[in-house]
Amino acid sequence: MSLGKRWLILSHGFNMDGRAASQTITDKIPYLLEAGIKPTVFSAITGIKDRRFPHQQFLAWGPAAFRFDFRHWIANQYGRGIFYKVTTGLVSLFLAPFIALEKLCLGYSSQWSWAMPAFVNGLKLIKNQEIDVIYSTGGAWSAHLAGLWLKKKTGLPWIAEIHDPLVIRHHPQDQGFDKPSNRDAQFRKYLERQICKYADDVWWFTDGALHYARTRNPVLNTLGGARGFMVLPGAEPPGGLYAAKPHTYSDKLNLCHFGSLANNRSLSTILNALTPLLKKYPEARQFMRVHAYGAPLDSLTIAAQSSFGFEEVLIAHGRLEKDPLTGKSGREQVLERMQAADVLILLHGDEEWCAEYIPSKFYEYLWTGRPIWAITHRNDQLDKMLQERGAYLSAEGDTNSVAKALEAIWLDWQSKQLIEPKWLPIGVDQAVKQILNDIDFNQQERQ
Incomplete structure (x- = not known):
């Protein structure tokens, strides 16, 4: 007996700002609809309301979440001008003592408090026999x-879809058994136990995340617990791209990074490796360009750029907005820049939880057909997928491997023989399938 088709989808950030947590579920919707699923979506008011199916948006009932949601709603409705600043300022001032009390207690x-209106309204639908399956996703x-x-x-x-690990480990020997120091982390650990016990099916996005969750929760994949498995979330083809385009070499070697930066995911790693390369190949300075799209530079990158005098080497483009001359959207421009890049930079990070995490940008990059230079940390699954397709691969914290990869890229570019990766993108359709x-299989096993 299969599960019913009327699904209640609980997604706090549904249709919100193109964020990864939103895209993970919104990109699945067309394939779920194609499979005959009839969704009802509950989300916060922070995203755009979907008109294809019932989509109810709720304000959270706690003061901190109310302030967060209200700010985004005002920005979506009226922009971030004077009205936004005045209204959000007044609301923040009014809520400040209540937020402090909430945090203290x-x-x-x-x-967290968005769960309350989602529960109350979900219960109404279920009592009216309008729902067959509860699907929580986050984020x-x-x-x-x-x-x-x-x-x-x-x-x-x-059924539950876990985007990021609920329990954050701090070193390779840490299995996540110790009691976390703060109350939010303690509750997330409790919630993971509850999911593994009470959910019918639960999936994570990496082998590492599934492994550590199963280690902490032996009830997983037993008769008394949830059935757990791993799903690669994939990505939709950017701009409808379904084939790699022939690459045209220019007079510059363009290394391009797209997405957020932080001190633990910093382009300073590359700038530091560029210094010894320029000592060996001084002429590379006039050809090498590192481009940063989509986010401000992190403090370590800014410091390295200034210290090494790489103002002309590192170019920060920020977020690309609609071009009034061409009419192209920011997203269309990003796709063009990705396809034109000589090499795409993927920064994984340096924290222990990287063993359980694969950047969503990786799946987007695969659709471009361009070589990836990935600097990864303790994730064999990610490394294997990169190696299978052909990539430049370095280990985070290993300055020698970073320097070697950068030199290989420089020499390959000079000879116009950059790696041509295999066309093996990973779509969202395979995840839904x-x-x-x-x-369905697990449901039949339970019968």
Whole structure:
């Protein structure tokens, strides 16, 4: 017996700002609809309301989340001008003592209270026999909390999609068994246990995340617990791209990074490696260009740029907006820059949780057909996928491997023989197919 087709999708950030947590679920919707799923979506008011199916948006009931949601709603409705500054300032001032009290008494992340309206309104639909399956996805863990409450109250099938690890480990020997120091982390650990016990099916996005969750929760994949599995989320082809385009070499070697930067995911790693390269190949300075798109530079990158005098080497483009001359959207321009890049830079990070995390940008990069230079940290699954396709690969913190990769890129570019990766993109369609097949199989196993 298969699960019913009427799914209640709990997603706090649905249709919100093109964020990865939003795209992970919104990109699945066309394939779910194609499979006959009839969704009802509950989300915060921070995103754009979908008109293809019932989509209810709720303000969170806690003061911190209310302030966060209100700011985004005002920005979406009226922009970030004077009206935004005045209204959000007044609301923040009014809510300040209540937010302080909430933090003192609970100490949870701000969005936790969105679970309350999601639960109350979800319960109404279930009592009216309008829902067959509860599907929580996040991102924000409030969606899973609402899913847990609804499961316990109604007994309906509950499937959960975990974007990022709920328990953050701090070193390779740390399995996540120790009691976390702050209350939000303690609650996330409790929530992981509850998901592994009460959900019907739950999936993570990496082998590492599934491994550590199973280590902490032996009930997973037993008769008394949830069925857990791993799904590669994939990405939709940017701009409808379904084939790699022939590359045209220019008079510059363009290394391009797209997305956010931070001190633990910093282009300073590359600038530091560029210094010894220029000592060996001084002429490279006039040809080498490192481009940063989509976000401000992190402080380490800014310091390295200034220290080494790389103002002409590192070019920060920021967020690309609609071009009034060509009419091209920022997204269209990003796609063009990705395809034109000689090499795409993928920065993984340097924290232990990288073993359980694959950047969503990796899946977008695969659709461009351009070689990737990935600087990764303790993630064999990511390394294997890169090696299978052909990539420049370095280990985070290994200055020698970073320097060698940069030199290889320089020499390959000079001879116009940069790696031509295999065309093996990973789409969202395969993720939806696997999810539907696995939960259907698991449901039959339970009969």
